[in-house]
Amino acid sequence: MIAFPNLSPDIFSFELFGMTIALRWYAMAYIVGLLAGWWIVLRAVRAEHLWRPGSAPLTPEQVERLLTWVIFGVILGGRLGYVLFYAPGQYLRDPLGALRVWEGGMSFHGGFLGVVAAGLLFARKEGVAPLSLGDLFALAVTPGLFLGRLSNFVNAELWGRPTDLPWGVVFPGEAAQDCPGIVTLCARHPSQLYEALLEGLILGALIFWLVWRRGWLRFPGRVMGVFIAGYGIARFAVEFLRQPDAQFVSPGNPLGLALHWGGWGLTMGQILCLPMIAAGLWFILRARASGQAA
Known part of the structure; x- marks a missing residue:
């Protein structure tokens, strides 16, 4: 097993007027x-060779405006998704807690839906082709996913299930060390790093290759489909090794399955990934069948 490195979740912090300010x-x-x-x-x-002549969906000026829409979509969608998908009971009892984003709690699936909604509103307002805009989102998102999963590791959160594999990590904290049947140190899968590798590096490298080497931006919706299906498959697989959120774990359901029967079932993350996989494959096949360049 590997001891968790001495990492601080803060880059820096300082006291100001009795408050702790931290990045x-x-x-x-x-x-x-x-x-x-x-x-x-x-x-x-700006890369004209990626598009059919004159068909780039955005101007550089529109990209500047799009960033603001995306920021709101990520933050509002991510927080709302966490509240609705993972802790509805908690926030029904304490509705104002949903506003305390500094306490943590963000959902990728919620952030994804937030960006989709922001993108559709932006596309309608600016007269932009939605599928080509979705392709650009897919091209841009994997670096952020990679960094986000690394940050989850630094924060010692969203760790995996117990393991006896040699790269198991001994995460700090009472919750991480609460492993039934283990009386010594409990090592867990570093599932954050698995996701950083699959969702960030591998999926990102595939999308960059398809865009810059294969010209897939000429087929609206195809790159977006690869990202949606690819993320869904990667996250579905890692969920088998990832410790589910505590609210789903109970004495009769130690694996924290949100939907289960006869000892088998799916986690909430897997349930949310199934429509992503289906939608992604549909966009890929649709773009291939149409054969229309962007």
């Missing part, structure tokens, strides 16, 4: 991810 790695991941995505989209719309 956390998780917040920095959002900031850098959004800026990296903005730069990637800006570069793509």
Whole structure:
């Protein structure tokens, strides 16, 4: 097993008027991810060879405006998704708690839906082709996913199930060490790093190759389909090794399955991934069948 490294969730912190002001790695991941995505989209719309002549869906000026929409979509969608999908009972008892975003609790699936909604509203307002805009989102998002999962590891959160594999990590904290049947140190799968590898590096490398080498931006919806299905498959697989949220775990359901029968079932993350996989495959096949260039 591997001891958890001595990492602080704060990049720096200081006291000001009796309050602690801190910049956390998780917040920095959002900031850098959004800026990296903005730069990637800006570069793509300026690369004329990626599109059929005159068909880039956005101008550089529109990309600047799009960033604001995406920021609101990520934050509002991510928080609302966590409240609705993972802790509805908690926030029904304490509705104002949903506003305390500094306490943590963000959902990728909620953030994804928030960005979709923001993108559709932006596309309608600006007269942009929605499928091509979705392709640009897919191209831009994987660096942020990679950084976000690394930040989850630094924060020692969202760890995996107990394991006796040699790369199991001994995460700190009473909850991480609460492993039934284990009386010594409990090592867990570093599922945050699995997701960083699958959702960030591998899926991102595939999408960049398809865009910059295979010209897939000429087929509206195809790159978006690859991202949606690819993320869904990667997250579905990692969920088998990831510790579910505590609210789903009970004495009769130690695996924290949100839907279960006869000892088998699915976690909430897997349930939310199934429609993503189906939708992604549909967009890929639709774009291939139409054969229309962007």
